[in-house]
Amino acid sequence: MRPHITDTVVMVPPDDFAFNEQTARDNDFQHRDRNAAAVRERALAEAAAMVASLRAAGVQVLLLGKGLDTPPLPDAVFPNNWFSTWPDGRLQLYPMRTANRQAEVRPQALTALLQEAGFRVQRTTQLAAAPGQALEGTGALVFDHLSRRLFAARSERCDSELVQVHAAELGYQPVLFDTRASSGRPFYHSNVMLSIGERFALICPEALPNRAERAAVLAALTESGRELVELSLDQTEQGFCANLLQLQSRAGERLLVLSQTAFDHLSAAQRERLGRHGRLLPVAIPTIEAVGGGSARCMLAEVFLPRADDVAT
Template identity: 45%
Template structure:
């Protein structure tokens, strides 16, 4: 498939990681209210289930004509969240790659040289900007978890949290030519929602947004207007739907057009009217990932989109 404008927002190739030692990470539970402990489930049972869920998700995506670069993580470095690669790197049209600073020390070990080398070999990479050196200064920005990109209008929607530092966000926005649009959120306990991509998904012709989680009605309206001005239909999600990972979806370009990849749990919580509005633009592709969702992330977190031009 030739690289085109439509692929800028909805990539046709992705990176995924298949974990062999998956487990909900206790080091990230304090500020991730989406995470669930599983004391009654044996560790090996959890790991096997997550491994199988990734295997099946990759097969579904490849059947749709999406190119999946699958990497294995055998857990030898203590990386229970490795199934979520979108947090430590992102790619951008024009050949640009970013590597991010991570809030939890256990997650910093997820960064992989072989992934970056694959991108350089298979795609046209002009430069790689690495923000991981800011970690000793406690300045964190967790990739497309912390930011939701409108690649077409060059806007980085960002919910304030300890995983989205304003200093790093400003540096990133300058380097990558994005306008940051920042807002405050609160979960059911009044704490900031840890990642923007659990409450917001920007696709080519629509956006899913959990406005109920915004603490400022005025700011919510500004975000709504900005999305409408970009030509998108805004589909609102309730807090309950956000808790079911309905916002943690990603639009991809398959063989037969655009699809919206999301979890089965997220798909099931959408109203019929919401599904119909989405499918005017992108076909829904529900994936079964209940074990992985126990770690506080879902399908969007599992997929790092490749917004680069292929070499071949």
């Protein structure tokens, strides 16, 4: 059975971090800060501290540095949007919506990093997209690898046709749905209102305006035997509470990586329930959240590739 959690992630230092004008058009979580230099310095410090916390907890963190020939990449700190990795050795690339995010896609540099760390990249595949179509990786797609489903909230960054195509390629069942934030607009990414762990799921039912779709999503999550933890719209929008990721240490300890903001917005009862599925590991990333509009899960790209020393089966 395909693993659902990993002990290795790729992160990208926020060397060019700034308010992204191109993505702000549909991301209600972004907030402008005029002090660009201070913003960048705070973001660099937050990301470095997060890397240190993960490594101290036993997670292998691979850092993809900035290339000499790459343009400024204000959102590069969120690498999970442009690629995913798979146990069959595949590196999957995804079409990004904006030009300055398309420039983040650097498969050769990523492949070199992964292979240097002892992983096998056996092939690279690109999801074909027509002009204007986008499907932004594990931001747009929340995978349930155990039940072979992929959950996707329709948006400018999550094209329904591409979801269907990708699901068919993977042999997964697509679960598509509309979302509505308090602004009245769709959530820009699925993973800000839904997270699926090995034996639990975090979701904001208020974000699903269509009753039939809401029932279908909740049924798909619960029929796999997962514990369902429901979030309010305020916890989702103000706290980034759904934007967490379950990892494990190299020693096998289960971890739930979330921002300090998310931790503070969860109730004591919700923390206790989540704690049954792994040690909560809060990281303080307030600048990245406020200016970049993404949180802890967005900063982590999971590595599921086989290791070079694995015996072929």
